[in-house]
Amino acid sequence: MLNVYKVTSENISGLVAQSGEEVLKQPLLKQMRAVKREILTLISTWVGKTQDANVVLENFVPPLFDAVLFDYQRNCSAAREPKVLSLLSIIVSQLQSSINPEVIRILDAVFTCTLEMINRDMEEYPEHRLNFFSLLQALNHECFDVLISLPPEHFRLIVDAVVWAFKHTMRNVAEIGGIIGLDILKDMLTQFGVHRDKERAQTFYKHFFMEILVHVLTVVTDSNQIKILAEISITEQLNPPQSNIDYIYMHISETFAQAFDNLTPDQIRVTVKGFFSFNIDSVKMKNHLRDFLVQIKERVGEDTSDLFIEEREQEIQNVQNAKKEVPGMLNPHEIADDDSMK
Incomplete structure (x- = not known):
């Protein structure tokens, strides 16, 4: 499967080098990229379900990183698959501190090149943005000691x-990305607060x-x-x-x-x-x-008025809950079907 991914990636990269990024819009290239995405989805599902972290770390991570990380890093921005970032998040979350030896390699391959994609403006590559922030969240939570040992500029x-x-201000990114960003910051501050190296925290x-x-x-x-x-x-x-x-x-x-x-x-x-x-x-x-x-x-x-929306929504919900307690108070369209409640 990784060989299929690697060969497909090489073919896409060759066509982009020959004809430019516009070639990515052709049906054949779209199908080839769909194959890559399906492979990444399948791998993500398997890693997320596996119970043996050692098998993943020792037998699966090395060939996976050889095929996927290098491909992501060398590709043009338009050809980079955001599912690579989500796969890395799953791997880090599953393997926890066991993945520490590979963190620098992960950062070298995806951090700078992705940051260059998303810091030009607030709108391009929304899926890359969310997956990038999720990867940062996983790395901060599971590999904190590695991150704080990075050179100061990194x-x-x-x-x-x-x-x-x-x-973030982009509507479809701001809400989720903002929550992730705050969660990362809160987790970072919490970990510094309990870290054994008090001097580093200060x-x-x-x-x-x-x-x-x-x-x-x-x-x-x-x-x-x-x-x-x-x-x-x-x-x-x-x-x-x-x-x-x-x-x-x-x-x-x-x-x-x-x-x-x-x-x-x-x-x-x-x-x-x-x-x-x-x-x-x-x-x-x-x-x-x-x-x-x-x-x-x-x-x-x-x-x-928008500052009081949360209270109004809660008030409405309280009224609805009170109605449910009285038979016949709810209109037919307000009553959930039995199937939807199962």
Whole structure:
């Protein structure tokens, strides 16, 4: 099967080299790519179901990587299969830390070339984006020690990619990619918090905390973004001789003053104080954030009704649930068929 994949890939690459990327639109090339995708899907299913990780690692990963990683890396962007990234995510999740020796090889083959594909704009290659973020999530969770041992310039790219994920604006990528990005960041902060190498964790905070904080605050419309900051435990002074609380308070205040010149100093002061006061109470934090967003939107004349959609949906669901308890209250079209409930 891998031989079929390899031969098919070589034929596609040869035709692209001979006639350019436009050849990928021809029916024959589309069918050849469909064969590759089906092979990747079959392999992904098998790896996801297997109970013997050693068999996968020792007998399957070497020839698979030889055939798939090199093909992905050398191909033009339009010919790279996004299912390669999802397959790698499944392999990493299944093999966990056993895949550590292969992480550098995985990153060398797919990280930079994929990042170059998706950082040009926010719209091209949506499937590659989501699968790329999922791969980062798997690597961060299962191979954390390898990632934090990367050279600083390479680890910087990992952090940048995570930020890129949760700041996405493309509609069909933003919701899922944003959740994945925040999950990666939260997991990264959690793992640093319990990591045996406390010095390495504090170095991370010193270099990245303020940058991450600013990025999180720029997408503060989602209450999940603030929760991740509770995972940070900093002992290293970020800006001596100031205390960390004073420094962070000042930095957030200055950032908000620059970003929201329509707010008064008192409004900014109360908002920032709330971030520190409600940091362990997600409900109060959510309400505090919403009050802040209402102030911003009202100042510029924007509609604020979208900030209350979640509560309205919950209220509607509560009413529907109450109706179900009373026979005859639901309309026929509101009653689920028995088959759909099984």
